[in-house]
Amino acid sequence: MKTVRQRFIAATAGFGALAVAATVLAPLAGSTPINLRRALDPSVPFADNVDAQIFFVARLPRTLAGALVGSTLASAGVVFQGLLRNPLATPFTLGVSAGAALGAMLAITFGLSLGWAGVPAASFAGSLGAVGVVYGLARARHGGLSTNVLLLAGVTMNAFFSALILFVQYFADYAETYRILRWLMGDLDVSSYQPLMTALPLVVVAFLAFGWLARPLNLLSLGADSAETRGLDVARAQRVAFLSASVATGAAVSVGGPVGFIGIIVPHLVRLLVGSDHRVVLPASALFGAAFLIGCDVVARTAMSPVELPVGVITALIGGPFFLWLLVRP
């Protein structure tokens, strides 16, 4: 049997290579063919290098957005599944995406003007609002976090926010409704590095928390009481898991919209390949999530070229059947 360290190295190297390959190759795909060697040729000045301009300015931000959103949603999915002890949980189960959608929608409908940052900022604020309500409810009745209350509150918040979204949408005009709909489908067309750099610090902090959480999540698989008697501060681990995964999800959604199914397909595929130890599953899911979403986005951009599909449509088309297969799998 291989040790955890060997499995960690093998998984990180394998999925890391996949993520790097996806990041480098994805910008090459598109309506205008470009040459990677020419794009990376340092002897041609950037101003004269059309390939480099298309690579770095037009396509790489979108690819990196895919990497950021994909890795964040995939690893947040792992954390939520471990926290709720439920393999079918997603980053959106506890209402983060519904809150984000309401925030984005309010910004679009009532024209919050913060330049490019208006909608992402409003969506992030909305996700924090939803997270705060769910967290407060889950703590109200017990000393620690009740995962049952978390689940029920999250599901109820999803329904409640959906009603508010319809209510707000009723007041939006056609153009706004169209933008709202596009946002809800999930779209990685960020058009600059700015949104990525803004979300990155939050994601980095969350990933550090995920690193610490790997072993506590293993113990939580045994049940809260068993984890506690093995020396884990269960209440603290649950708090860190819930807050870090929620903030990471909020940040990812503010960049790419609520791209569905990444947070459940990727962790399950990874577990089938590397087992359940979170010290391997978390980094592997982050890397594979990046590669997977970049791949889906290439399909979204090229499948019906010149029409660009929103990437959320592609992940849902793959994810829906996959989810059903998981439910009935022997």
Add this chain to the structure above:
Amino acid sequence: MLQAADVRFAYRPERGGTAKPVLSGVSLVVPTGRVVGILGPNGSGKTTLLRILNGTLRPLAGHVALDGQDLATLSRAALARRMASVPQETHLAFDYSVIEVVLMGRYPHLGAFEVEGPADLAIARRALAATGTLDFEARSFDTLSGGEKQRVIIAAALAQISDEREPRAGTLLLLDEPTAALDLGYQLEVAALVRELNRQLSLSIVVSTHDLNFAAGVCDTLVLLRAGTVLAAGAADVVLTPEHIRALYDVDADVQWHAQAGHLVVVPIGRRA
């Protein structure tokens, strides 16, 4: 030695109600190297008492001390290195191999980002061997039978309280109704395992159970719990009487020494009208 002195506990009341006491002044002693059984009808407070003894619940009054140290002053990890608990049943949220489950017992011995080393693996394997489950090492935990799972979880508990090689003298194992979900064969197997761990590794063991014959065969002393108070406590062959069984369960029973089994045997006759 684990000591509970005048422990009182009540769960938080429902809205508008008053907190109903679950334990009202329970004292007990688990001497080093002894097996102590906790008996009592449903709702008598057995599980709550066990959770107070293992530190997952804090008593509202009174205190619990391990070798003279109040549990409240011990860190979770320090306590976990000296005392392990085995729940009635364990359901994993995800599929782990048997060795992974046993290695989780090493949690309180490792730093936040430390990985189990060869020494931890050796301890885990020794624990599997002690419970007769070494052959299952690479198997998926979910594919084991109830009795096999129970033994693997006991192995994880042994790995948890092992220091260098084996569980130190004076470390404790708390078992919550270990035979409740098992068939007769596995019940006897767990009984034999408990006796063996106690004799060979000098573990102190606390076991809560509904199975009077299991208790008679395995325990040195018994604590009889009724409605949150200790009805009687003492050596198993002294405490296990028809009168006490009637007081605990409202059941008439015949208690006899069984020469072949080597311990008292309880035969329930019928529920009292």
